[in-house]
Amino acid sequence: MKVRYWVNYQRIFQKILFYTSLFIFLQCFIACKTKDSGTYKTWEVYRGDDGTNAYSGLDQIKKENVKQLKVAWTYKTGDIADYFSVECNPIIINDILYGISPRLKTFAINAKTGREIWVFDPFKKDGKGGGLNRGINFWTDGNEKRIFVFAESKLIAIDAKTGNQIVSFGENGYVDLNKGLRDYQGTEWHENVGNTSPGVIYHDMIITGSSVGEEYGSYPGHIRAYDVRTGKMKWMFHTVPQPGERGYDTWPKDAYKTAGGCNAWSGLSIDRKRGMLFAATGAASFDFHGGERVGQNLFSNCVIAIDAATGKYIWHYQVSHHDLWDYDLPSPPNLVTVKKDNKLIDAVAQITKQGFVFLFDRETGTPLFPIEEKPVAVSKMPGEQSWPTQPFPSKPLPLCRQHFDETIITDISSEAHDFVLKEAKKYDWGNIYLPPSEKGIIQMPGFRGGAEWSGACVDMQTGIMYVGINDIPNIVQLIERKENIAGEFDNMNMQQAGKILFTRNCSACHGADLKGNGQFPPLLQIEKRMKPDEAKNVIEKGRGMMASFNKLNDEEKNAMVSYLFKTNENKNFIAKQPDSLNTGNNTRTRYSLKDYLQLLDQNGYPGVKPPWGTLNAVDLNTGDILWKKPLGEYAALTAKGITNTGTQLFGGGIVTAGGLIFIGASQDEKFRAIDKTTGETLWEYQLPAGGYATPSTYEVDGKQYVVIAACGGGRQRTKSGDYYIAFALP
Numbered sequence: 198m199k200v201r202y203w204v205n206y207q208r209i210f211q212k213i214l215f216y217t218s219l220f221i222f223l224q225c226f227i228a229c230k231t232k233d234s235g236t237y238k239t240w241e242v243y244r245g246d247d248g249t250n251a252y253s254g255l256d257q258i259k260k261e262n263v264k265q266l267k268v269a270w271t272y273k274t275g276d277i278a279d280y281f282s283v284e285c286n287p288i289i290i291n292d293i294l295y296g297i298s299p300r301l302k303t304f305a306i307n308a309k310t311g312r313e314i315w316v317f318d319p320f321k322k323d324g325k326g327g328g329l330n331r332g333i334n335f336w337t338d339g340n341e342k343r344i345f346v347f348a349e350s351k352l353i354a355i356d357a358k359t360g361n362q363i364v365s366f367g368e369n370g371y372v373d374l375n376k377g378l379r380d381y382q383g384t385e386w387h388e389n390v391g392n393t394s395p396g397v398i399y400h401d402m403i404i405t406g407s408s409v410g411e412e413y414g415s416y417p418g419h420i421r422a423y424d425v426r427t428g429k430m431k432w433m434f435h436t437v438p439q440p441g442e443r444g445y446d447t448w449p450k451d452a453y454k455t456a457g458g459c460n461a462w463s464g465l466s467i468d469r470k471r472g473m474l475f476a477a478t479g480a481a482s483f484d485f486h487g488g489e490r491v492g493q494n495l496f497s498n499c500v501i502a503i504d505a506a507t508g509k510y511i512w513h514y515q516v517s518h519h520d521l522w523d524y525d526l527p528s529p530p531n532l533v534t535v536k537k538d539n540k541l542i543d544a545v546a547q548i549t550k551q552g553f554v555f556l557f558d559r560e561t562g563t564p565l566f567p568i569e570e571k572p573v574a575v576s577k578m579p580g581e582q583s584w585p586t587q588p589f590p591s592k593p594l595p596l597c598r599q600h601f602d603e604t605i606i607t608d609i610s611s612e613a614h615d616f617v618l619k620e621a622k623k624y625d626w627g628n629i630y631l632p633p634s635e636k637g638i639i640q641m642p643g644f645r646g647g648a649e650w651s652g653a654c655v656d657m658q659t660g661i662m663y664v665g666i667n668d669i670p671n672i673v674q675l676i677e678r679k680e681n682i683a684g685e686f687d688n689m690n691m692q693q694a695g696k697i698l699f700t701r702n703c704s705a706c707h708g709a710d711l712k713g714n715g716q717f718p719p720l721l722q723i724e725k726r727m728k729p730d731e732a733k734n735v736i737e738k739g740r741g742m743m744a745s746f747n748k749l750n751d752e753e754k755n756a757m758v759s760y761l762f763k764t765n766e767n768k769n770f771i772a773k774q775p776d777s778l779n780t781g782n783n784t785r786t787r788y789s790l791k792d793y794l795q796l797l798d799q800n801g802y803p804g805v806k807p808p809w810g811t812l813n814a815v816d817l818n819t820g821d822i823l824w825k826k827p828l829g830e831y832a833a834l835t836a837k838g839i840t841n842t843g844t845q846l847f848g849g850g851i852v853t854a855g856g857l858i859f860i861g862a863s864q865d866e867k868f869r870a871i872d873k874t875t876g877e878t879l880w881e882y883q884l885p886a887g888g889y890a891t892p893s894t895y896e897v898d899g900k901q902y903v904v905i906a907a908c909g910g911g912r913q914r915t916k917s918g919d920y921y922i923a924f925a926l927p
């Protein structure tokens with residue numbers, strides 16, 4: 198009897214064991230299928246994988262056959278917008294591609310044919326929305342499927358099957374990103390907080406950074422997690438610390454009430470196994486003068502490791518202290534594995550606008566190559582206390598020039614050289630971290646990088662990073678602005694006051710002469726395009742890359758409209774005291790940036806010797822730069838025999854197991870396939886508009902596709918388009 202019982206127990210035990218293992222196996226199978234753990238064959242998240250490495254294990258398209266690549270389909274979104282580009286890296290789930298249009302519509306199309314399935318427009322009213330959006334998030338519990346998208350200051354959930362907004366999400370169908378960042382009492386101060394990059398999905402939460410303003414008083418860019426079903430906030434990490442929190446003492450007392458920025462605008466990466474979230478933050482605001490934020494300013498310009506489940510701090514490393522140059526960390530940290538002293542180390546790699554690559558141990562934040570704090574020039578600006586040192590990694594060496602002097606002034610022609618020399622002599626120049634001044638400095642590299650939002654792709658088989666780098670100087674010149682002095686606006690009519698307010702708030706983009714500035718539209722003869730009320734509406738709500746100016750009071754807004762439309766000449770301006778920022782202080786001197794300017798020659802080419810944009814291969818194991826190649830050309834210069842200049846780059850590359858890097862990004866509007874070993878271009882395609890986005894690659898029915906948004910425009914100032922183009926072998 199005893200024996201029989203024993204046998205039965207054993208059988209039952211075996212059965213339990215069998216079913217539990219089957220269960221675990223199935224769980225893992227499902228998880229592996231959806232999370233693509235380690236195979237890199239899908240493109241279900243922004244930049245391909247949780248570590249944002251834009252690497253694909255697909256190898257059907259390879260060095261040997263890439264020359265045969267043909268257009269497989271083209272999708273036109275039908276809503277071209279002049280002033281912005283599409284920077285979207287589309288995701289592909291179950292053979293459906295989800296992307297974003299120039300006017301921020303979300304769409305679902307068949308990934309094999311490009312045939313439209315649905316389109317969701319968050320701006321149903323005027324169809325004039327727009328702005329930057331680099332991607333979207335997908336979430337499923339196996340049954341329900343949701344797409345998350347940011348538009349204006351809203352986080353919206355969409356039913357992935359129908360394209361309908363999920364109205365039960367958040368309040369009235371969305372999460373208002375403005376809420377909870379700062380409860381500023383007693384004023385109308387209000388900002389439109391948006392987000393230009395997607396979040397990450399973790400444990401039924403969507404975790405996200407934000408894009409906030411860069412002005413005095415702008416909101417802080419705290420990192421937040423929301424429940425994917427309800428939109429309820431689950432946790433918030435204060436990137437501008439509050440009393441009692443780590444880093445609070447790196448700011449003036451109570452600065453958190455007014456200081457802002459420090460936002461992870463470029464996206465996040467996540468190590469699911471360790472439950473660690475990685476963020477890279479931007480500068481503290483105001484960006485170019487830190488008189489109101491004396492101190493080191495944690496957690497601005499930091500790589501931060503955060504417990505993804507709770508939002509608790511794990512470690513940080515600050516890459517620029519008390520930033521005065523808008524050297525935001527421009528892309529999410531790359532989660533990579535490197536080999537050092539024959540040991541595999543899970544690491545974090547961070548590229549910067551300065552052209553540095555920082556490498557840290559993923560668990561502890563310990564640098565993998567020594568970093569030296571070196572003394573830098575001291576600011577002489579009133580009120581400023583620049584930080585005495587800045588970190589310089591010993592390896593890899595900088596990927597762009599970090600010094601400006603006469604020897605690097607452009608030599609493409611003697612006219613260009615003389616023109617730039619004359620211009621440059623108006624300003625101070627020298628090494629990186631030369632502090633901004635009223636005379637103005639030549640900032641090298643400029644605040645458009647070095648590296649930019651386009652980030653770096655990393656070959657997960659070799660640990661080699663490929664990154665597009667700009668090598669173009671900016672001019673940073675501060676202007677004093679005396680604010681809110683009692684009587685400043687005495688005896689002024691609406692137009693006169695409007696002009697002062699316009700210079701203070703708007704001219705950095707629209708130009709003091711209203712003629713616009715590159716990517717920013719002119720406002721001359723605005724009356725031919727819109728009514729005063731419509732203009733006021735733009736000022737209040739913001740539009741596209743223009744933030745809302747609702748912090749200004751009604752009289753101030755009306756004054757600017759009067760200035761733009763040349764009306765109300767006989768109406769007196771009535772100043773509200775104290776001003777709309779309500780500091781309780783009647784006088785104040787602040788400094789703002791005169792203009793967002795690059796140092797250019799008489800024809801608009803960069804003011805330094807080429808190359809102006811390069812693609813670089815960096816071995817993260819050894820820290821060595823393997824190759825560096827100019828990317829792109831200007832046809833007008835090529836015709837004169839000036840070749841291989843590279844152009845300003847905006848757009849990411851991806852690297853594949855087929856041995857290729859696919860990248861658009863260059864101003865010549867070409868899409869290229871590059872040999873990852875040599876840097877040689879093997880195939881190129883002239884896009885109908887610039888490909889200023891990061892491509893995606895995926896497989897449907899055994900065929901590999903590479904797709905890129907080709908919408909031009911934006912910062913690159915080339916023609917606009919509305920294309921998504923997919924390529925495959927015939």
Ligand code: HEC
Pocket residue numbers: 278279280281327699702703704705706707716717718720723726732735736740741742743744746757
């Ligand atoms: C950060 C740069 C920036 C700043 C600062 C800025 N704008 Fe704009 N503005 C833009 C961009 C970009 C657009 C175009 C948006 C679009 O595509 O419709 C725009 C559009 C406008 C328009 C509509 C123009 C048209 O032809 O449709 C008006 C009016 C305007 N801005 C007024 C202002 C005023 C007044 C201020 C200051 C209070 C201001 N802007 C500050 C970037 C800026």
